[in-house]
């Protein structure tokens with residue numbers, strides 16, 4: 493491995509050459525780069541040769557899914573949303589559902605943890621990638637924050653919080669009607685536990701915060717730094733664990749509950765910039781995630797992640813193969829430096 497030590501953090505990568513004879517008789521070398529995530533220590537791989545393979549379903553942006561018009565059978569559309577979705581438990585909330593402007597929030601019918609809710613953007617049933625309004629995203633985020641803040645008052649042990657999004661079924665979404673998931677639990681997820689441990693260890697060792705140092709290092713290099721929206725800084729992940737993975741770092745901020753309207757709006761603006769970038773690549777599915785641990789610490793700064801998933805279109809190959817599932821190393825096909833270069837125009841102006 494070749495350490496790149498511009499800062500205390502190591503950005504390590506190694507090139508592997510895999511030799512074989514092509515069916516046409518040529519001697520071929522496949523180039524694979526193995527990178528180590530400076531924050532987590534996890535390895536991921538970039539198989540450059542595979543970028544030459546034409547991926548089915550990405551020639552153009554796929555047509556809207558078959559249920560894009562089915563507003564009458566969608567449980568998230570009005571008016572049936574008020575009859576067909578769960579209501580908040582009366583011991584913790586004095587209202588059945590939380591409303592913030594056009595956003596409506598209610599419990600997830602299929603909870604993944606102690607507190608699990610869905611935050612709609614508005615009554616729009618199908619919104620193509622990159623076409624949501626800035627206000628709808630901002631208001632849905634704030635609805636999630638209001639839900640988490642209320643919960644936290646009545647259950648201060650539910651410190652493991654997150655906001656996630658699965659856009660379209662190929663990203664895990666069960667309904668096309670756009671929504672965020674909001675989570676709070678007393679039990680940490682793997683990522684909460686592992687990330688917090690790494691951030692604390694780095695702080696103990698250096699007296700500094702790992703995401704601030706990561707950002708400073710990336711700003712200095714300017715290879716993967718994309719741009720800024722308000723206080724949030726956006727960059728292509730050095731060792732991506734998803735296609736076209738982009739991070740947003742908010743230095744010096746540790747709590748989801750402490751974000752103000754402007755910071756949510758800036759986050760929403762960057763998420764929409766990323767979506768427009770994905771749209772330019774003819775991708776229609778993505779996952780978003782922002783997690784935090786609300787225990788008053790000052791080591792794990794807020795970092796959001798957004799990555800493209802396999803397209804939601806007929807006969808598209810899933811992006812997680814036996815390699816990712818069984819061996820745990822994500823393999824993508826293009827350099828994060830190229831991702832950053834292609835994304836930057838969407839942050840201009």
Ligand SMILES: [Zn+2]
Pocket residue numbers: 562563566567568569616617618669
């Ligand atoms: Zn709907």
